[in-house]
Structures are given as C-alpha cells and as structure tokens.
Amino acid sequence: SQQGEEDPQALSIQEGENATMNCSYKTSINNLQWYRQNSGRGLVHLILIRSNEREKHSGRLRVTLDTSKKSSSLLITASRAADTASYFCATSSITDSWGKLQFGAGTQVVVTP
Amino acid sequence: GAGVSQSPSNKVTEKGKDVELRCDPISGHTALYWYRQSLGQGLEFLIYFQGNSAPDKSGLPSDRFSAERTGGSVSTLTIQRTQQEDSAVYLCASSFTGRTNYEQYFGPGTRLTVT
Structure with missing residues (x-):
C-alpha cells in the first residue's frame, strides 16, 4: 500500500503562476522527499525535509512539513513550461530499519505557456 | 559524472518468456x-x-521475480514466465548508503511490454 497520498491528482496552470500540491501520509517518518518525473521515466530528487524541520527552500521550490497533521506541501513559484511533470512525495518511516521510501501516486502538473 | 544506467530501455516479450533487466x-x-x-x-x-x-526482498510480487547484485555493483532483475500484468516501467535507483536521509538517484527505467 502507498504511504503518501498526493492532492490534487492533476493540476493545470499558466506560466508564471504558482503551483501547490499536498501530500498526506499515515505513519511517523524520518524524512519526506519530493521527486519529479518527466515523461514516465526516471525520477529526479528535488528536496528532502527531515521530521524536525518545518520548511525548506530550494530555488523556486518551497516545501513545508507538518508532522502533527502528517502532511507536506510543495510550492513551485513562478512556474515555467519546463516544470510540466509528475511530482511524487516519498516518505521514510521510523519503523523501517533502513531508508526505505514509500511513494504516493503523484500529482500531474501541466504548465501552459 | 555518470548516473544510474539501465538496459534495455525498452523490452517487448511474449507471455511466458523470461526477461532480464540490468542496472548499473x-x-x-x-x-x-x-x-x-x-x-x-x-x-x-x-x-x-x-x-x-x-x-x-519484501516487495517482490511473486516467486517469478528475482534479483542479484554481483560484486556489490551491477544488478540484474529477472522475471520468469512473464505475464501481461508484469508490463510496467522498471526503475532502478542507487544511493550512497541505504541509511535514512539519503536521496536516491534513479535510472531512466526499462519499459517492459508483455504481449
């Protein structure tokens, strides 16, 4: 079963707008990671936020983590056509003896020029 | 530097045949x-x-699936007697260590189609 659930499943925006997607999970975690996937092939790591962190920035990306609500959000500011991709959250559970990641089903983002 | 590589990029096979997928x-x-x-x-x-x-091996869906990693480097995923439900993209990833808080680097995947 999947640990992370992304919301919305799909998002369509204009270039320059901000894109926000959310991830909810069920168990206590060590960290939560966001990945991007273009064209159904390999995933690219975007950002990792640890359970004791609340917010993290990387370029135009902003990630928040609320462990009390077991949720995270990914904000892409000033979106570009090149941001069109699927975005996945992945969690590392404290119950796993190693850094096993459980992925959600993803949010498909389409940015139109 | 070189990333994770996988071969083949695409594989079409007939139901019942065995396939091997490689990851570097x-x-x-x-x-x-x-x-x-x-x-x-x-x-x-x-x-x-x-x-x-x-x-x-806890995620392997059936005993038709097996994997090896030789010399701590290259890995091969083998699917025996393929079924149509095995059709999918198979992704390999590696990380510096399997401990938590390390990101995983993904290969481009192998798209498997079982006809």
Whole structure:
C-alpha cells in the first residue's frame, strides 16, 4: 500500500503562476522527499525535509512539513513550461530499519505557456 | 559524472518468456533499489540491496521475480514466465548508503511490454 497520498491528482496552470500540491501520509517518518518525473521515466530528487524541520527552500521550490497533521506541501513559484511533470512525495518511516521510501501516486502538473 | 544506467530501455516479450533487466548504479553507491511503476501509478518497491548484506526482498510480487547484485555493483532483475500484468516501467535507483536521509538517484527505467 502507498504511504503518501498526493492532492490534487492533476493540476493545470499558466506560466508564471504558482503551483501547490499536498501530500498526506499515515505513519511517523524520518524524512519526506519530493521527486519529479518527466515523461514516465526516471525520477529526479528535488528536496528532502527531515521530521524536525518545518520548511525548506530550494530555488523556486518551497516545501513545508507538518508532522502533527502528517502532511507536506510543495510550492513551485513562478512556474515555467519546463516544470510540466509528475511530482511524487516519498516518505521514510521510523519503523523501517533502513531508508526505505514509500511513494504516493503523484500529482500531474501541466504548465501552459 | 555518470548516473544510474539501465538496459534495455525498452523490452517487448511474449507471455511466458523470461526477461532480464540490468542496472548499473553510480560508482561508490552501496545501496541499490528496484521499483516497478505501472501506467499512471506511483512507484512500487520491489527489492533493496545494501553492500554485502542480505537483500530486502519484501516487495517482490511473486516467486517469478528475482534479483542479484554481483560484486556489490551491477544488478540484474529477472522475471520468469512473464505475464501481461508484469508490463510496467522498471526503475532502478542507487544511493550512497541505504541509511535514512539519503536521496536516491534513479535510472531512466526499462519499459517492459508483455504481449
């Protein structure tokens, strides 16, 4: 079963707008990671936020983590056509003896020029 | 530097045949992972290798699936007697270590189609 659930499943925006997607999970975690996937092939790591962190920035990306609500959000500011991709959250559970990641089903983002 | 590579990029096979998928991890990465992604779905964990330790095979869906990692580097995922439901993209990833708080680097995947 999947640990992370992304919301919305799909998002369509204009270039320059901000894109926000959310991830909810069920168990206590060590960290939560966001990945991007273009064209159904390999995933690219975007950002990792640890359970004791609340917010993290990387370029135009902003990630928040609320462990009390077991949720995270990914904000892409000033979106570009090149941001069109699927975005996945992945969690590392404290119950796993190693850094096993459980992925959600993803949010498909389409940015139109 | 070189990333994770996988071969073949695409594989079409007939139902009942065996297939082998290959993964070359990033040099120096001790942890290697296999995932399966069906159309429009998230990633399903299959198997994890860490150094010379016994692999975590808990995600393998049936005994038709097996994987090896030779010399702590290259890995091969074997699917015997393929079925149509095995059609998916098979993704390999590696990381510096399998401990938590390390990102995984993914290969481009092998798209398997079973006819």
